[in-house]
Amino acid sequence: MTILTEKVMTRDWARPGQNTLAVYKQHGGYAQAKKALELAPAAITDEVKKSNLRGRGGAGFPTGMKWSFVPSLEKNTKPRYLAINADESEPGTAKDRFILENDPHLLLEGIAIACYALGAHTCYIYSRGEFKYPSAVLDKAIAEAYADGIFGKKLMGKDFELNVYQVRGAGAYICGEETALLESLEGKKGWPRLKPPFPAVVGLFGCPTVVNNVETIASIPRIFEKGAAWFSGLGEAKSGGTRLVTLSGSVNRPGTYEVGMNTSIRELIYDKEYGQGLPEGRSIKAVIPGGSSAPVLTADEIDVKLEFDAFKPLQSMAGSGGIIVMDDQSCVVRSLWRVARFYAEESCGQGTPCREGQPWMARLIRKIEEGRGEMADLDNLVNVAQAIAPWPPIGLGNTICALGDAGALPVQSFVQKFRKDFEEHLRLHRCPLGNAPWGHFGEFK
Amino acid sequence: MSEPLFTPDEQKTFDAGIAELLSHYPPDRKSAAMLPALRLLQSLKGWLPPEGMQQVATKLETTVARAYEVASFYVMYHTQKPGKYVIDVCTNLSCALRGAEGLLTYLEQKLDTKAGTNGPKYFLRETECLASCGTAPCLQINEDHHENLTRAKVDALLEKLS
Ligand SMILES: Cc1cc2nc3c(=O)[nH]c(=O)nc-3n(C[C@H](O)[C@H](O)[C@H](O)COP(=O)(O)O)c2cc1C
Ligand code: SF4
Ligand code: FES
Numbered sequence: 001m002t003i004l005t006e007k008v009m010t011r012d013w014a015r016p017g018q019n020t021l022a023v024y025k026q027h028g029g030y031a032q033a034k035k036a037l038e039l040a041p042a043a044i045t046d047e048v049k050k051s052n053l054r055g056r057g058g059a060g061f062p063t064g065m066k067w068s069f070v071p072s073l074e075k076n077t078k079p080r081y082l083a084i085n086a087d088e089s090e091p092g093t094a095k096d097r098f099i100l101e102n103d104p105h106l107l108l109e110g111i112a113i114a115c116y117a118l119g120a121h122t123c124y125i126y127s128r129g130e131f132k133y134p135s136a137v138l139d140k141a142i143a144e145a146y147a148d149g150i151f152g153k154k155l156m157g158k159d160f161e162l163n164v165y166q167v168r169g170a171g172a173y174i175c176g177e178e179t180a181l182l183e184s185l186e187g188k189k190g191w192p193r194l195k196p197p198f199p200a201v202v203g204l205f206g207c208p209t210v211v212n213n214v215e216t217i218a219s220i221p222r223i224f225e226k227g228a229a230w231f232s233g234l235g236e237a238k239s240g241g242t243r244l245v246t247l248s249g250s251v252n253r254p255g256t257y258e259v260g261m262n263t264s265i266r267e268l269i270y271d272k273e274y275g276q277g278l279p280e281g282r283s284i285k286a287v288i289p290g291g292s293s294a295p296v297l298t299a300d301e302i303d304v305k306l307e308f309d310a311f312k313p314l315q316s317m318a319g320s321g322g323i324i325v326m327d328d329q330s331c332v333v334r335s336l337w338r339v340a341r342f343y344a345e346e347s348c349g350q351g352t353p354c355r356e357g358q359p360w361m362a363r364l365i366r367k368i369e370e371g372r373g374e375m376a377d378l379d380n381l382v383n384v385a386q387a388i389a390p391w392p393p394i395g396l397g398n399t400i401c402a403l404g405d406a407g408a409l410p411v412q413s414f415v416q417k418f419r420k421d422f423e424e425h426l427r428l429h430r431c432p433l434g435n436a437p438w439g440h441f442g443e444f445k
Numbered sequence: 446m447s448e449p450l451f452t453p454d455e456q457k458t459f460d461a462g463i464a465e466l467l468s469h470y471p472p473d474r475k476s477a478a479m480l481p482a483l484r485l486l487q488s489l490k491g492w493l494p495p496e497g498m499q500q501v502a503t504k505l506e507t508t509v510a511r512a513y514e515v516a517s518f519y520v521m522y523h524t525q526k527p528g529k530y531v532i533d534v535c536t537n538l539s540c541a542l543r544g545a546e547g548l549l550t551y552l553e554q555k556l557d558t559k560a561g562t563n564g565p566k567y568f569l570r571e572t573e574c575l576a577s578c579g580t581a582p583c584l585q586i587n588e589d590h591h592e593n594l595t596r597a598k599v600d601a602l603l604e605k606l607s
Contacts, residue, residue, distance in 0.1 A: 091537045
């Protein structure tokens with residue numbers, strides 16, 4: 001049985017008042033920070049390395065290693081910053097929002113520990129502009145932490161100043177990309193920067209900066225509560241801890257769930273603790289495993305574990321944990337159009353292949369889907385995608401930032417795995433599913 | 446003489462708000478406060494009127510052109526006065542699989558408008574994934590979020606809009 005027995009991230013969410021400082025502290029809150037702040041900064045980073053914590057923002061990059069890329073103060077005397085990525089905009093993903101709503105102090109406690117380890121005296125939490133309610137909860141939590149002497153001139157009584165500010169975005173998916181996020185924090189439009197240099201060396205205001213996802217940093221207090229060995233032991237292979245995933249689309253019980261790294265996508269979809277399967281008579285057509293940019297899987301490929309490295313043989317990725325299920329009555333061409341339209345809309349426009357290519361792909365898919373297409377359009381579609389980011393293997397993008405790949409990989413994978421469906425649209429000059437392309441749950445009632 | 450942009454109370458809120466925001470950034474990086482400053486202006490006036498943009502630029506020691514460059518990049522800023530109710534409906538994949546296209550059509554009919562048209566009362570728009578994928582379909586009315594929508598729920602929401 002690979003159903004999670006011990007909840008880690010969601011452990012306290014059901015407790016009334018958990019998002020207030022009083023209740024958070026009553027149940028041991030900020031004790032982990034107190035403990036960690038007794039350690040030398042380098043020892044904190046070592047613990048995080050040992051825990052096998054990996055970034056939950058999409059790339060699964062080892063967190064401790066990322067922190068250790070920040071140059072020492074002897075080598076670089078500039079101030080350093082921590083930026084928390086709370087921009088959560090990858091289609092299919094809804095998890096960070098619930099951490100902010102249900103347990104904001106867990107994130108703030110993680111920030112206290114991380115900033116101390118990094119020698120950062122300022123942390124900006126960049127939150128999605130549309131997050132009115134989550135942002136209000138977070139603002140209140142930050143104010144409580146200041147009033148209680150946790151943040152401010154003396155971090156929990158230590159001779160270490162720490163200021164934490166929330167900055168709200170304003171509706172631009174690209175600002176989730178870490179260098180676009182930094183540009184936005186500098187008060188500019190969100191145009192990604194060329195890398196290298198990486199933010200750990202030249203980041204916010206030209207200073208060393210670590211960018212981490214909300215879930216990543218909210219995991220830190222747990223590591224200091226029960227130890228790095230416990231945390232890495234919870235996980236699988238080189239992925240420590242548990243994962244928050246969002247299950248959506250054609251399943252009986254969509255929602256945000258905490259799962260073990262060894263839980264498979266099949267278990268997530270069918271287990272009674274999670275998705276509870278598909279309606280009677282429906283079967284799976286396709287599953288997007290890690291946010292809409294992750295290459296799609298067929299029904300035969302879903303025995304994959306949700307651990308970060310398990311997706312490599314499938315040429316896909318665990319990404320941001322957004323798992324989208326399409327049933328056998330939903331149209332994969334129409335689905336891909338929705339995804340392609342998103343990346344076309346959200347391209348920042350800085351580079352030609354992405355700015356021109358994404359809308360071009362969206363138009364071609366729409367043309368095929370509406371029955372106006374011909375075989376040359378399908379070939380053309382693949383060629384455009386191939387020019388932005390060849391696939392497989394994953395990770396060969398030709399663009400300034402990975403939004404290029406994010407838009408090209410769905411196209412490549414959908415066409416490769418469901419070519420017949422595209423061809424059928426071309427042959428019939430219409431959608432085989434007629435006016436009901438969205439499967440069992442697709443009608444608005 | 447035209448009306449001043451702010452009432453005296455609004456001016457006070459604006460000035461104090463900007464001063465607070467500037468304290469969050471290094472003193473030589475005033476223009477970093479652009480996003481929150483525009484948000485503050487919009488919260489006071491409902492949109493970003495030109496004189497307000499001028500005030501933001503002056504306080505942040507930058508140009509109006511820069512302020513507009515930022516404002517036009519982000520969809521949540523209104524450089525034109527929007528309808529009284531801005532209704533953003535997510536039509537991305539997870540929501541589409543749970544009836545979002547039907548939801549949009551339903552709203553177009555009920556409000557007698559077309560998505561993308563800015564009317565005096567309603568500005569109905571398609572928007573991208575709102576992190577409600579597991580609780581789809583969803584929409585926001587003037588940034589208030591509503592999820593797990595049904596016809597009955599939408600009817601109840603619309604009834605409250607006068
Ligand atoms: C186009 C694009 C959008 C992204 N959006 C987000 C996002 O909304 N939230 C997030 O945490 N990371 C996002 N990322 C990943 C970030 O660039 C970055 O890798 C991450 O915040 C690092 O945090 P982690 O190491 O804790 O995962 C995005 C990346 C790209 C290329
Ligand atoms: S790949 Fe697209 S989103 Fe990224 S910098 Fe280039 S144009 Fe902008
Ligand atoms: S797809 Fe609609 S909220 Fe995510």
